[in-house]
Structure formats: structure tokens, C-alpha cells
Amino acid sequence: MSTPQTRSRRLRILLVVLLLAAGAGFFTWWKLFRRVPTYYASPEEHFKYGSIGVEAPAGIPYWIWLVLPRIFPDKLPGPGGYIALGASWEMGREVPIGFTKEIVGIPRVGVNCASCHTASVRTTPADAPKFYLGAPSSRFQAQGYVRFLFACAHDPRFNSATIMREILAIYKMSWVDRFLYRYLIIPFTKRQILQTETRDYYWMPERPDWGPGRTDMNPFQRQVMRLPDDHTIGSTDVMAIWNERAHEGFFHHSDGLNTTLVESVRSAALAAGATKSSIDIPSLDRVQAWLMDLPAPKYPYAIDAALAARGRAVFDSQCAACHAFGGARTGKVVPVSEVGTDRHRVDHWPQSSADAFNHWADGYPWAFHHFRSSNGYVALALDGVWLRAPYLHNGSVPSLTDLLEPQEKRPKVFYRGYDVYDQEHAGFVSSGAEAERTGFRYDTAVPGNSNQGHLYGTDLPAADKRALVEYMKTL
Ligand code: HEC
Ligand code: HEC
Known part of the structure; x- marks a missing residue:
């Protein structure tokens, strides 16, 4: 039979237990969350x-x-x-x-x-x-x-x-x-x-x-x-x-x-x-x-201004439509059938995934609505391109000089991850003992790693290619 005394004792015990639980909860939150x-x-x-x-x-x-x-x-x-x-x-x-x-x-x-x-x-x-x-x-x-x-x-x-x-x-x-x-x-x-x-x-x-x-x-x-x-x-x-x-x-x-x-x-x-x-x-x-408004960093080494000026003319006729700010195709997708580069990355993101992502965060104020699937790669503006090596979406071409060569002449294997800059080729040093020791062996034969395609400018005379690389250092 419960008397008023035992009832009040139980109440007190309950209160103590509740206080302890609240204390433990607060402690856990404070210490872990x-x-x-x-x-x-x-x-x-x-x-x-x-x-x-x-x-x-x-x-x-x-x-x-x-x-x-x-x-x-x-x-x-x-x-x-x-x-x-x-x-x-x-x-x-x-x-x-x-x-x-x-x-x-x-x-x-x-x-x-x-x-x-x-x-x-x-x-x-x-x-x-x-x-x-x-x-x-x-x-x-x-x-x-x-x-x-x-x-x-x-x-x-x-x-x-x-x-x-x-x-x-x-x-x-x-x-x-x-x-x-x-x-x-x-x-x-x-x-x-x-x-x-x-x-x-x-x-x-x-x-x-x-x-x-x-x-x-x-x-x-x-x-x-x-x-x-x-x-x-x-x-x-x-x-x-x-x-x-x-x-x-x-x-x-x-x-x-x-x-x-x-x-x-x-x-x-x-x-x-x-x-x-x-x-x-x-x-x-x-x-x-x-x-x-974070500026693209300027090329920190010497540039041959006369050579770069000649290169600008080549760029304007061969590349600007896709790569200059204001170019008709700059910032737009070029079909992979046209640019010809490795297609694994574009095939990786189908419309069904874009649709799923566009509903994935429904109900949140930051929900997504603008994901889409495409059939190619974006022709990017080339601001700060000197520092974006290795090149192409899969990083399969070590330097700007190599990018202006046809696939047979681009390096099949090179080393990524060495940060000494190669001013002659415009890219990072990607061969030699130090690059091999500290770098990652990039093999273009691995699926997803192909250096094929983007053959623009590859049949230009050697002097034009040199001038074009010099001009790209100014971007
Ligand atoms: C028809 C449009 C088109 C033309 C013309 C074109 N490009 Fe491109 N360029 C692209 C596309 C698309 C890509 C991205 C391809 C990829 O990553 O697979 C690209 C990528 C590049 C990149 C790599 C950028 C990076 O950050 O990795 C460089 C550098 C480049 N182009 C230079 C040139 C030069 C130099 C010329 C002229 C000789 C030129 N392009 C002509 C469409 C074009
Ligand atoms: C683990 C490495 C990694 C981290 C961390 C990362 N990114 Fe990226 N980011 C990438 C890669 C790789 C790409 C290119 C992906 C592709 O193929 O589309 C990219 C692309 C982008 C692009 C598209 C650029 C363009 O011009 O189209 C933006 C914007 C971007 N990242 C912003 C961010 C921001 C902001 C953060 C932090 C919230 C971030 N990234 C964190 C690796 C990373």
C-alpha cells in the first residue's frame, strides 16, 4: 500500500533519475556533438x-x-x-x-x-x-x-x-x-x-x-x-x-x-x-x-611578347571560337563525337542520375534543379591555363606543347604529381628521375585515361605551335 511518504520518496527518486539522465544527455551532447x-x-x-x-x-x-x-x-x-x-x-x-x-x-x-x-x-x-x-x-x-x-x-x-x-x-x-x-x-x-x-x-x-x-x-x-x-x-x-x-x-x-x-x-x-x-x-x-572575383594567376616567368603576339593571331583563327571569352562556343558543350576525347567521363553521368539528383534534396531550401546529362565536354575559357596542367578533362596530356601534337606523338606514359614547372613545354615536369620518384605513373592505355582527340592545331607548322603556346601563357 503506498502512503503519502513512499509516494513522495518515489517522486524524489524519479526526479533524481531524470536529472541524472538530463545531465548525462547534456554531457554527451557537449562532449560529442x-x-x-x-x-x-x-x-x-x-x-x-x-x-x-x-x-x-x-x-x-x-x-x-x-x-x-x-x-x-x-x-x-x-x-x-x-x-x-x-x-x-x-x-x-x-x-x-x-x-x-x-x-x-x-x-x-x-x-x-x-x-x-x-x-x-x-x-x-x-x-x-x-x-x-x-x-x-x-x-x-x-x-x-x-x-x-x-x-x-x-x-x-x-x-x-x-x-x-x-x-x-x-x-x-x-x-x-x-x-x-x-x-x-x-x-x-x-x-x-x-x-x-x-x-x-x-x-x-x-x-x-x-x-x-x-x-x-x-x-x-x-x-x-x-x-x-x-x-x-x-x-x-x-x-x-x-x-x-x-x-x-x-x-x-x-x-x-x-x-x-x-x-x-x-x-x-x-x-x-x-x-x-x-x-x-x-x-x-x-x-x-x-x-x-578571385583572379586567375598570371604566368610567373618571362614571356616572349613578340612571339606571343604572333601566337595570338593563330589562336584567334584556330581556337578563339571555342576558348576565348565571348567565343560562339565558349562555355558550351562540344559533342564527344566532335572533340574525340576519352568518353568514359561523359558516359558516367546519365540523365537518370541527373533526374534523381534534381529531386534528391526536395524540401530543402537548397534543393537541386539544374543537373543534366550531356553528350560531350565543355569548351572552357582558358584563363590561367598555364597552371591547369595536365590537360583535358582526364588530365591525360602533360603540357600545352604535347596537346598540339597528334595522339601518336603525345606521351603514352608520364608521371603526374611532381610540381616543378616546365617553362619550355608549359606544364609540370612529367618525366625524369625526380618526377618518377615522387609522381604517379599515368598510363594512357588504362580505361578512362586515353589521350586521344582534340586534334585542333596539331597540323600547324612548328613555329606557329611555339607561338601559340607562348600566347597561352599570357591568358
Ligand atoms: C570546336 C571547339 C574547339 C576548338 C576549335 C578548340 N578546342 Fe580546345 N577544347 C575543346 C573542348 C571541348 C575541350 C575539352 C575536351 C576534354 O576535356 O575532353 C578543349 C580543351 C582544351 C584545353 C584543355 C583545357 C584544360 O584545362 O585542360 C586546351 C589547353 C585547349 N583546348 C586548347 C585549344 C587550342 C590551343 C586550340 C586551337 C589550336 C583549341 N583548343 C581549339 C574545344 C575546342
Ligand atoms: C576531392 C577533390 C575535390 C574537392 C574536395 C572539391 N572539388 Fe571541386 N572539383 C573536383 C573535380 C575532380 C572537378 C571536375 C569534375 C568533373 O569532371 O566534372 C571539380 C569541379 C568543380 C567545379 C566546376 C568548375 C567548372 O568550371 O566547371 C566547381 C565550381 C567546384 N569543383 C567547386 C568546388 C567547391 C566549392 C568545393 C568545396 C565545397 C569543391 N569543389 C571541392 C574535385 C574536388
Whole structure:
């Protein structure tokens, strides 16, 4: 029988239990989910290090991220930690350009646009690299990064004892955090990485290696939309994203799969790991606003002005209709049957996927409406083209000089990912001992890698070709 006393005791116990549960809930939220955005006053710093919303769903806890290369140097392609994956690391920063450190409960590391859209250039092997924001990276190994994480998570040394020992050797962690890392965060991170591999990247082993400065477009359909595997190859070179105001009205992406910059920007964040609920639209709007007037960088070496002037005349007669601002076909899609380049990338994005993406985010204020399928590749404006090597949508031709040769004379095998600039050919050094040692062996015989097609200018006299290359350095 319940007396008023026992009833009030039960009520008190219930209250205590509720308070404890609320406290535990708050503690869990605070320690694991609370997002503290880092604001960078300069738009440039924001581009380099600002979050686009990747950390909550796909971030790696900072302290784990930091010690992984120390525990598993054998799983990286060379010494130097993440630099071995072609990341651009500025002196004194906690993470490389294109990586973010943001608190979601604990500090977590994500990636942003700058990981792929920042180039590094050296004049001689002895120089420090100069970084160019908005340029296509020819060095960053996006695939190498995810493969490194997968390989670490598969290794039995990815355990709380080993990882905590490494962390505590460099950082004095509070006992609460130690407890959380040991029993929750480390086991959960391992599981999350392995799950990402089987759920989002199961298709990857069947596809050719991307190599540095390239990706495969499959994540749009497999990871973001979860469309069934159609076994197509989406190998593609990273593109320049500067000077977007001058590109307004152009088709975006190599095959022109979208007509608006805003949707290209937002969908890129999803492919980079953000989700419907985590995507940071204000941050992306800020990036986009900054890209509008980010100038294409000037060629930093000497240009023979007289030769370039002769080249301009050749360009105007042979190339301008497709490549000059204001050209009749500039920014439009040229059918692959006409341009003749490798067709894997264009076949990879069918109308059914475009339709699916146009409904995928229905109900969200940022839903997509402008995705489409095309039958070819965009004839891009050539602003800053000197820095966009290797050339064509799949990055299959190492230099501008090589692009003006017929396919038989273009290199069949070359090395990508070495950042010393070759002023004579206009591109990066792509052969020789150093390029071979640090670069990725690009074989044009691999499906998706063909260097065929785009034969414009290939039968010009040698003097005209030289002049044309000199002129393109001025763009
Ligand atoms: C993992 C590497 C990677 C990351 C990260 C990345 N991109 Fe890209 N981006 C690419 C590649 C590769 C292409 C070319 C794809 C194709 O074939 O269409 C591209 C193309 C683009 C284009 C189309 C350019 C044009 O002129 O048509 C835009 C715009 C763009 N990216 C913006 C962004 C923004 C903004 C972010 C960050 C939210 C971002 N990208 C993140 C690799 C990346
Ligand atoms: C009929 C239109 C057309 C003409 C004419 C044309 N191009 Fe192109 N160009 C394209 C297309 C389309 C692409 C993209 C092809 C691809 O990536 O597969 C392209 C790509 C390029 C690229 C690679 C850009 C990059 O960022 O990778 C360069 C450089 C280039 N063209 C230079 C020239 C030069 C020089 C001429 C004149 C001798 C010329 N083009 C004539 C349509 C044209």
C-alpha cells in the first residue's frame, strides 16, 4: 500500500533519475556533438581552413588524425606524414590547406574545397612550393587519403592502447577525455571508417586508380545518392574554380552537368562528405562569393611578347571560337563525337542520375534543379591555363606543347604529381628521375585515361605551335 511518504520518496527518486539522465544527455551532447564553428575573418583563410560541414558526419577526431601517420608510416607512399599524399602544408599550421579543424564535441578534422582546388608550383626542386588557391591541384591524392584511413582501420594496431600511447606522448589529455577516447571515440572512429569503406567506397577497387590531382565522379552517385553501381568509370581531373564572374552562363563541370555555379558548389560539399543535415550553406555561399572575383594567376616567368603576339593571331583563327571569352562556343558543350576525347567521363553521368539528383534534396531550401546529362565536354575559357596542367578533362596530356601534337606523338606514359614547372613545354615536369620518384605513373592505355582527340592545331607548322603556346601563357 503506498502512503503519502513512499509516494513522495518515489517522486524524489524519479526526479533524481531524470536529472541524472538530463545531465548525462547534456554531457554527451557537449562532449560529442556540440558544434563550435571556427570563423576566419579573411575569405582566403576561410577557403583554406574553413568548415563546409564535413566534420560531424565524416570528420576524424583531431588527436587520432594527428598520430595515425606516426603509427602507420608504412601505409603512406613516402615520408612526411600527410605531405606524402600531396597535401599543401603551410609552415606553422595545425593542418594542411584544404583540411579543417573544428569542434564537434571534440576537435575533428574534415576536408574542404581547397584540398583539391589548390595547386603547388616550384621553379626548381630546391625551391619552397608556392601555393595557388582556386587552381586545380596536380598533387593531392584524395584517393590516397581515404585509402590510408581504410588501411589504418583494418590494422590491428588501430586500437585504444596503441593510439592513446601515441596521443599521450604529445598531449596532456584530461582524464575525462582519456576515458572517452579509450572506450568510445577510438572504437567508434575505427568502426566508422570501416563502414565508410563498405558503404560509400565499395565500388572503388573495381575502378582505375585516380592518381594525384584527379578523382572519380562515382561518389556523387554511389556515396551521396546511393544509386546502384553501374560499373562506369568517372575518372576526372580537378578543374580551376577562379574568376567565376567571367564564367557566368557557362556550363559547369567537364561535361557541363550543371548550369549554375551555386549548385556546383553545394553538390561538391556533399561529395566531399557533408550530408543533408550537416552541409554548411552560409560557409559555401562565402566561398562562392570569394571565387567570383578571385583572379586567375598570371604566368610567373618571362614571356616572349613578340612571339606571343604572333601566337595570338593563330589562336584567334584556330581556337578563339571555342576558348576565348565571348567565343560562339565558349562555355558550351562540344559533342564527344566532335572533340574525340576519352568518353568514359561523359558516359558516367546519365540523365537518370541527373533526374534523381534534381529531386534528391526536395524540401530543402537548397534543393537541386539544374543537373543534366550531356553528350560531350565543355569548351572552357582558358584563363590561367598555364597552371591547369595536365590537360583535358582526364588530365591525360602533360603540357600545352604535347596537346598540339597528334595522339601518336603525345606521351603514352608520364608521371603526374611532381610540381616543378616546365617553362619550355608549359606544364609540370612529367618525366625524369625526380618526377618518377615522387609522381604517379599515368598510363594512357588504362580505361578512362586515353589521350586521344582534340586534334585542333596539331597540323600547324612548328613555329606557329611555339607561338601559340607562348600566347597561352599570357591568358
Ligand atoms: C576531392 C577533390 C575535390 C574537392 C574536395 C572539391 N572539388 Fe571541386 N572539383 C573536383 C573535380 C575532380 C572537378 C571536375 C569534375 C568533373 O569532371 O566534372 C571539380 C569541379 C568543380 C567545379 C566546376 C568548375 C567548372 O568550371 O566547371 C566547381 C565550381 C567546384 N569543383 C567547386 C568546388 C567547391 C566549392 C568545393 C568545396 C565545397 C569543391 N569543389 C571541392 C574535385 C574536388
Ligand atoms: C570546336 C571547339 C574547339 C576548338 C576549335 C578548340 N578546342 Fe580546345 N577544347 C575543346 C573542348 C571541348 C575541350 C575539352 C575536351 C576534354 O576535356 O575532353 C578543349 C580543351 C582544351 C584545353 C584543355 C583545357 C584544360 O584545362 O585542360 C586546351 C589547353 C585547349 N583546348 C586548347 C585549344 C587550342 C590551343 C586550340 C586551337 C589550336 C583549341 N583548343 C581549339 C574545344 C575546342
